[in-house]
Amino acid sequence: MTRSEINARRLAIALGFAALLAAPLFFYPVFVMKVLCFALFAAAFNLLIGYTGLLSFGHAAFFGGAAYFTAHAVKEWGFSPELGIFVGVAGGAFLGLVMGFFAIRRQGIYFSMITLSLAQMFFFFCLQAEFTHGEDGIQSVPRGHLFGLIDLSDPLAMYYTVVAIFLIGVFMVWRFVHSPFGMILKSIRENELRATSLGYSVARYKLGAFVMSAALAGLAGATKALVFQFATLTDVSWQTSGEVILMTLLGGIGTMVGPVIGAGIVVMLGNYLATTGFPVTIITGVVFMVCVLLFRRGLIGELAASRFGRKFGLSRWL
Amino acid sequence: MAALLDIRDLNAWYGESHVLHGVNMQIREGETVTLLGRNGVGKTTTLRTIMGIIRQRKGTLRFADRDMLPVPLHKTARHGLGFVPEERGIFASLSVMENLLLPPQIAKNGMSVDEIFELFPNLHERRNSSGTKLSGGEQQMLAIARILRTGVRMLLLDEPTEGLAPVIVQRIGDVLIRLKERGITVLLVEQNFRFASRVADRFYLMDHGQIQSEFPVSELGQRMDELHKVLGV
Amino acid sequence: MLASASPVTAHAVLSARGLTRRFGGFLAVNNVDIDVYQGEIHALIGPNGAGKTTVFNLLTKFLQPTSGRISLMRQDITATPADRVARMGLVRSFQISAVFPHLTVLDNVRVALQRPNGLAHQFWRPMSALDQLTGKAEGLLATVGLTRERDALAADLSYGRKRVLEIATTLALDPKVLLLDEPLAGMGQEDIATIAGLIRNVARTRAVLMVEHNLSVVADICDRVTVLQRGEILAAGDYETVSRDPQVRTAYMGREED
Amino acid sequence: ASASDGKVKIGILNDQSGVYADFGGKGSVEAAKMAVEDFGGKVLDSPIEIVDADHQNKPDIASNIARQWFDTNQVDAIMELTTSSVALAVQAIAKEKKKIDIVTGAATTELTGKQCSPYGFHWAYDTHALAVGTGGALVKQGGKKWFFLTADYAFGYSLEQQTSDFVKANGGEVVGSVRHPLSNADYSSFLLQAQSSGANVVGLANAGADTQNAIKQAAEFGITQSGQRLAALLFTLAEVHGLGLEAAQGLTLTEGFYWDRDDKSREFGERYMKRTGKMPNMIQAGTYSAVLQYLKAVQKAGTDETEAVAKQLHEMPVNDAFTANGTVGPNGRMFNDMYLLEVKKPGDSKKPWDYFNVLATIPGKQAYLDPAKSGCNLVK
Amino acid sequence: MTMVFGVPLPALLGQLLIGLINGSFYALLSLGLAIIFGLLRMINFAHGAQYMLGAFTAYLLLHFAGIGYWPALVLTPLIVGVFGAVVERFFLRRLYGLDPLYGLLFTFGLALTLEGIFRYYYGASGQPYATPPSLAGGTNLGFMFLPNYRGWVVVASLVVCIGTWLAIEKTKLGAYLRAATENSTLVQAFGVNVPVLLTLTYGLGVALAAFAGVLAAPIYQVSPLMGSNIIIVVFAVVVVGGMGSILGAIVTGYLLGITEGLTKVFYPEASNTVIFVIMALVLLVRPAGLFGRE
Numbered sequence A: 001m002t003r004s005e006i007n008a009r010r011l012a013i014a015l016g017f018a019a020l021l022a023a024p025l026f027f028y029p030v031f032v033m034k035v036l037c038f039a040l041f042a043a044a045f046n047l048l049i050g051y052t053g054l055l056s057f058g059h060a061a062f063f064g065g066a067a068y069f070t071a072h073a074v075k076e077w078g079f080s081p082e083l084g085i086f087v088g089v090a091g092g093a094f095l096g097l098v099m100g101f102f103a104i105r106r107q108g109i110y111f112s113m114i115t116l117s118l119a120q121m122f123f124f125f126c127l128q129a130e131f132t133h134g135e136d137g138i139q140s141v142p143r144g145h146l147f148g149l150i151d152l153s154d155p156l157a158m159y160y161t162v163v164a165i166f167l168i169g170v171f172m173v174w175r176f177v178h179s180p181f182g183m184i185l186k187s188i189r190e191n192e193l194r195a196t197s198l199g200y201s202v203a204r205y206k207l208g209a210f211v212m213s214a215a216l217a218g219l220a221g222a223t224k225a226l227v228f229q230f231a232t233l234t235d236v237s238w239q240t241s242g243e244v245i246l247m248t249l250l251g252g253i254g255t256m257v258g259p260v261i262g263a264g265i266v267v268m269l270g271n272y273l274a275t276t277g278f279p280v281t282i283i284t285g286v287v288f289m290v291c292v293l294l295f296r297r298g299l300i301g302e303l304a305a306s307r308f309g310r311k312f313g314l315s316r317w318l
Numbered sequence B: 001m002a003a004l005l006d007i008r009d010l011n012a013w014y015g016e017s018h019v020l021h022g023v024n025m026q027i028r029e030g031e032t033v034t035l036l037g038r039n040g041v042g043k044t045t046t047l048r049t050i051m052g053i054i055r056q057r058k059g060t061l062r063f064a065d066r067d068m069l070p071v072p073l074h075k076t077a078r079h080g081l082g083f084v085p086e087e088r089g090i091f092a093s094l095s096v097m098e099n100l101l102l103p104p105q106i107a108k109n110g111m112s113v114d115e116i117f118e119l120f121p122n123l124h125e126r127r128n129s130s131g132t133k134l135s136g137g138e139q140q141m142l143a144i145a146r147i148l149r150t151g152v153r154m155l156l157l158d159e160p161t162e163g164l165a166p167v168i169v170q171r172i173g174d175v176l177i178r179l180k181e182r183g184i185t186v187l188l189v190e191q192n193f194r195f196a197s198r199v200a201d202r203f204y205l206m207d208h209g210q211i212q213s214e215f216p217v218s219e220l221g222q223r224m225d226e227l228h229k230v231l232g233v
Numbered sequence C: 001m002l003a004s005a006s007p008v009t010a011h012a013v014l015s016a017r018g019l020t021r022r023f024g025g026f027l028a029v030n031n032v033d034i035d036v037y038q039g040e041i042h043a044l045i046g047p048n049g050a051g052k053t054t055v056f057n058l059l060t061k062f063l064q065p066t067s068g069r070i071s072l073m074r075q076d077i078t079a080t081p082a083d084r085v086a087r088m089g090l091v092r093s094f095q096i097s098a099v100f101p102h103l104t105v106l107d108n109v110r111v112a113l114q115r116p117n118g119l120a121h122q123f124w125r126p127m128s129a130l131d132q133l134t135g136k137a138e139g140l141l142a143t144v145g146l147t148r149e150r151d152a153l154a155a156d157l158s159y160g161r162k163r164v165l166e167i168a169t170t171l172a173l174d175p176k177v178l179l180l181d182e183p184l185a186g187m188g189q190e191d192i193a194t195i196a197g198l199i200r201n202v203a204r205t206r207a208v209l210m211v212e213h214n215l216s217v218v219a220d221i222c223d224r225v226t227v228l229q230r231g232e233i234l235a236a237g238d239y240e241t242v243s244r245d246p247q248v249r250t251a252y253m254g255r256e257e258d
Numbered sequence D: 001a002s003a004s005d006g007k008v009k010i011g012i013l014n015d016q017s018g019v020y021a022d023f024g025g026k027g028s029v030e031a032a033k034m035a036v037e038d039f040g041g042k043v044l045d046s047p048i049e050i051v052d053a054d055h056q057n058k059p060d061i062a063s064n065i066a067r068q069w070f071d072t073n074q075v076d077a078i079m080e081l082t083t084s085s086v087a088l089a090v091q092a093i094a095k096e097k098k099k100i101d102i103v104t105g106a107a108t109t110e111l112t113g114k115q116c117s118p119y120g121f122h123w124a125y126d127t128h129a130l131a132v133g134t135g136g137a138l139v140k141q142g143g144k145k146w147f148f149l150t151a152d153y154a155f156g157y158s159l160e161q162q163t164s165d166f167v168k169a170n171g172g173e174v175v176g177s178v179r180h181p182l183s184n185a186d187y188s189s190f191l192l193q194a195q196s197s198g199a200n201v202v203g204l205a206n207a208g209a210d211t212q213n214a215i216k217q218a219a220e221f222g223i224t225q226s227g228q229r230l231a232a233l234l235f236t237l238a239e240v241h242g243l244g245l246e247a248a249q250g251l252t253l254t255e256g257f258y259w260d261r262d263d264k265s266r267e268f269g270e271r272y273m274k275r276t277g278k279m280p281n282m283i284q285a286g287t288y289s290a291v292l293q294y295l296k297a298v299q300k301a302g303t304d305e306t307e308a309v310a311k312q313l314h315e316m317p318v319n320d321a322f323t324a325n326g327t328v329g330p331n332g333r334m335f336n337d338m339y340l341l342e343v344k345k346p347g348d349s350k351k352p353w354d355y356f357n358v359l360a361t362i363p364g365k366q367a368y369l370d371p372a373k374s375g376c377n378l379v380k
Numbered sequence E: 001m002t003m004v005f006g007v008p009l010p011a012l013l014g015q016l017l018i019g020l021i022n023g024s025f026y027a028l029l030s031l032g033l034a035i036i037f038g039l040l041r042m043i044n045f046a047h048g049a050q051y052m053l054g055a056f057t058a059y060l061l062l063h064f065a066g067i068g069y070w071p072a073l074v075l076t077p078l079i080v081g082v083f084g085a086v087v088e089r090f091f092l093r094r095l096y097g098l099d100p101l102y103g104l105l106f107t108f109g110l111a112l113t114l115e116g117i118f119r120y121y122y123g124a125s126g127q128p129y130a131t132p133p134s135l136a137g138g139t140n141l142g143f144m145f146l147p148n149y150r151g152w153v154v155v156a157s158l159v160v161c162i163g164t165w166l167a168i169e170k171t172k173l174g175a176y177l178r179a180a181t182e183n184s185t186l187v188q189a190f191g192v193n194v195p196v197l198l199t200l201t202y203g204l205g206v207a208l209a210a211f212a213g214v215l216a217a218p219i220y221q222v223s224p225l226m227g228s229n230i231i232i233v234v235f236a237v238v239v240v241g242g243m244g245s246i247l248g249a250i251v252t253g254y255l256l257g258i259t260e261g262l263t264k265v266f267y268p269e270a271s272n273t274v275i276f277v278i279m280a281l282v283l284l285v286r287p288a289g290l291f292g293r294e
């Protein structure tokens, strides 16, 4: 990395950090928190698609599932928020393990279809299970006290907690991807047979990545349940899986910052369109098509590939 | 007599990388010509450019007195050019038979399926198995056989002997000689020098995306030194 | 030889007994016995479709044998999965070149180096942990003559260079037994000499089994030759003996002058 | 007296592009605007404004909008709120922010039960009223033996459960039931079972497209011709219109409103029709009523301050085009009459939107759960 | 009365027949999907929307042009098929060389848009479409009352499925298409006009969906959402059948319809998940699907 690259990177990180800290002054905290939850979700999803080439069409199961688990643990069992989140993450990871067991046996498009179907099964389970309260959802989930100390019903306390969770989550994705393990994932994506012949157990690596992604998606879902204080069917529906794909695609598959930007735009768009009378699905659909046709690399990907991006070597760290 | 294939100052690119730097080549009807050169000098690229697979190209490219640059890829074959790619291009989802029958026949004078099976008994034996289940050499045979059926005027063969057992290499040599008797023109890219010298009338030596020299088979003896330098033969 | 396996030879590094594989009704490999010894280059030759690659697939466990036993350094690996076999030190190259196309040449080699250097599972360490492998990787690239292409994407290499790269990644694993499937196919003359020399060097301390149609190389560097035909062993011995066998000549070698 | 911020703002938050868009949707927004105009456009000398948003059936979007409306847009009350998950989420926020919400679009009794709010109200209908209307009243009309086709999730169960309670309480019996998955397209299997069950009423404990498809296929299999009666437990004028009389004829259902019932409702219906091209169902008319009643309460309280308005809303009777003499219970439940309706044969329909015969009127007090038994902790 | 597992035999027969009818839709839809996947290597997420488009086109033809069921049965697949061809020609074509997931994502967007447009103009509750008078009424089969229209659905779908299968498997067309998906450049170099072939194929797949849509219109409400509900099940059918296997798609379509029908008798709660359970089991035992090649 050149010096100007390192400086540019430091500057960007500092700016991003400052923006996160100051955001509640300018935006609605709950809104920003929602963006952060979805951004983490998209980052977790991107871990899979961007770095192993596996397109999961069932990530809503982990996100929404974890939201249910956390909501239930906190509301019905009286768990503290941190324990509640742990339950959500563990639940997400477990779902990931089960779904992954079936799904990683196939590649490419097959993989997508299988995750879609399995997630759909989970949706029906949630619809019918007692503890999810059907279409009412689990409502009025108490936020409680973090570590018995910090009162999360205070919006700012909640906000900074979410920021911390988001940063930890995204850092984990980043570390995971830019690690020796991540390198193997990348090579598996390139040529599975060759990776096997080099002695790498392809199935285990893929399953590992899948579970990791599911757990982080779970972290996002669990946090969202505390932020909004409810968990409902929306988050386990296949439309949510579609939405997270849109976020990642829009921001840039295989980039670190892309999913975050993508999540911000999609969430903002949803909120904005709500009051304009534009039919949301049409807009979403068109954005999808335009992205695929014109900005396949996503906003961040295109930026990194632009002259400016190449000058600062953006593609290496965005 | 005008050349069947007339190439002048042909340039070609992969994206931004410029690979052919003004290739010149004239091949008459009925000739068998071999293109020699080290790995990566642009031999494959030359064939792909002639065929029209690489569209980023400039210069003059005439086949049978027709300007081939504007001809779309799917019409190239209809003008009488047949191509055997280096990576063989056998279709996994098709059986051997289907692979064999895939290319549309261009003219009547192609080989019949029976003749082909006689030439490559392995293919006959494995005719119902799927294309990529074949062994590497069998795939190579299939790739050649497939084009022999279509009756093209000129064949572009990219390393047809790679991975073949010596007996089969000899048999393919026989086939090429028979094709020559039928008046079919062949442009061959080969690493197997002995094979090439058996079938070729003429050689082009390529380096850095250009033709370095050209000589008939009769001069082969005199040229050994040069070849040795360029190819390490 | 009968289907009941005779005892596995003790001092062979890799050995198989009664190896058989069926594809549906087609018997691709039939009752093959093979032993590969330390410090030797063993050639497996035979007509196209004889079953050589299939034997490789069986030995490396990319395919499960229909019957027969395989042992690697006296351990039975008949039921061991492919990646484990590779970790035990039996590594292969592919007939149709297998590289990681969107990694650079250097990274292709570094990925191979990761496992033997214990850098395969670390998901908590930064990528810079891999820098320690760079020197070794560059050394390997230099031996095969790929230094100039170090930072190119593997996908952009010409066919012959890809084959060279594959040999380099295979060697990176420092395997005890090396299975090379037509390592010289598609290579230019200058590379053939280098790589053949390299293989001979490598074999001094290891065992090599290779499939090759280039008979002059086989004659040159191989200590032992097994000829396969229609899935069965037709002949075995040193090159001289085998090449004089009339059956081998008609089935495989053909006329002398070529 | 005047409104605190010089303005009274009412937010209509509902599904405008999704599966419930016909149920309430833009029509509810229009109905709300009519209420403002009918009230005179001003209350306590302050202008009245209607804002609306499409929550896309996503509770998180709904709750973001609700917070934003309350905190930064000076919205005083939110109404409509289709879908129970959304209604419950928004009611929780309104309660926390001490703001008024009047739900007309959602069916769940939880809103006035365990999750009730001192500032939350539920207008127009709920699952209990639907069950009493169809279950209770139909038995009195001779439908003694029931077979249920139930959507396999909480909403379906509670409709089936509550309805069969009333069927039994009125001397009927339930001869069988079958649970079908949500968003099921084909009902023929279930209809065959219903047909052979010997029931004389087939109760459809489902909603939306599920009910529509079941009704359509029932016609195909000749369920009604063979003497069985179909009763849809949650179905409104809008869906009957979508289905067409050919397929829907003979169907029995319960609504809190029918436009062609008396002069007042006809007058309202025709005005609404002029603006939207459709006749209103109970959700749209209910939203009209909710907005109007809220404005009256503000007027009477002399302020738009929440506690005072909520007090008025609890005390004032409701008299408008939607209902006569409606009252509001301590749990926020508004007691309006419900109507047992039967879909006319195509030949009997004399004019556009002339779809129903009114079979019976169920007084509000019978239709809804007694607040004392609702589980709402506001009821002493 | 004869009983089978506690269910009267006539009832069971009835359910089997019903299952076959539903299977007709699954088969038609999964056939179209398998053609598009098998030949274009693309998951057509818009397949459900195109099915819906078929039903709506029939409805619009009737409503605005007074064109009845029978002409619509022919016209609609043509119209929608041409629409598909246009989509392929101008958009999908740009995605061929890329990872197949982009095709999936594009068609996903297309599905959302189509669905959104119809929801915007026609609402979610849908439109009525009457059974053609010539097929109104029903026949008493002894064990059940079979609406005539449903009988027609089975016949029509069988004929179309088998016809399409023969056309693809038994002609060179199929070979061209399969080869083109693997290496379109090479097939073109052999002299085949691949772009036109691909356009026609996509059009054909879409036309099949539209045909199923017209068949469905008199049975189900013509609703913008009719496609999104069925499409995921059809995906599962294709996975079970072996993606890209045309015969597999057809056979599994009918089989699944029947299985689902039987589940509705024995354990109705599971009737929407049974396909996913079957899918999981099949994948465990035969990862390539029942009819798929490894």
Ligand SMILES: Nc1ncnc2c1ncn2[C@@H]1O[C@H](COP(=O)(O)OP(=O)(O)OP(=O)(O)O)[C@@H](O)[C@H]1O
Pocket (backbone or CB within 6 Å): B014, B017, B019, B037, B038, B039, B040, B041, B042, B043, B044, B045, B046, B086, C155, C156, C157, C158, C159, C160, C161, C186
């Ligand atoms: N797809 C590609 N993109 C970019 N560069 C390429 C591509 N394919 C080949 N090249 C480059 O173009 C040059 C010529 O390649 P070409 O394949 O024509 O060589 P060749 O003479 O056929 O070599 P070989 O004998 O190894 O097959 C090489 O330097 C190679 O790296």
Ligand SMILES: Nc1ncnc2c1ncn2[C@@H]1O[C@H](COP(=O)(O)OP(=O)(O)OP(=O)(O)O)[C@@H](O)[C@H]1O
Pocket (backbone or CB within 6 Å): B126, B129, B133, B134, B135, B136, B137, B138, B163, C023, C026, C028, C046, C047, C048, C049, C050, C051, C052, C053, C054, C055, C095
């Ligand atoms: N998976 C498979 N299914 C069916 N037949 C197969 C399969 N793999 C190989 N075969 C057949 O088995 C035979 C042996 O193939 P193999 O690839 O081992 O030959 P080979 O000796 O390596 O030949 P070559 O020198 O041409 O590479 C061939 O006839 C081939 O068609």
Ligand SMILES: [Mg+2]
Pocket (backbone or CB within 6 Å): B043, B044, B045, B086, C158, C159
């Ligand atoms: Mg080449």
Ligand SMILES: [Mg+2]
Pocket (backbone or CB within 6 Å): B135, B136, B137, C052, C053, C054, C095, C181, C211
């Ligand atoms: Mg081989």
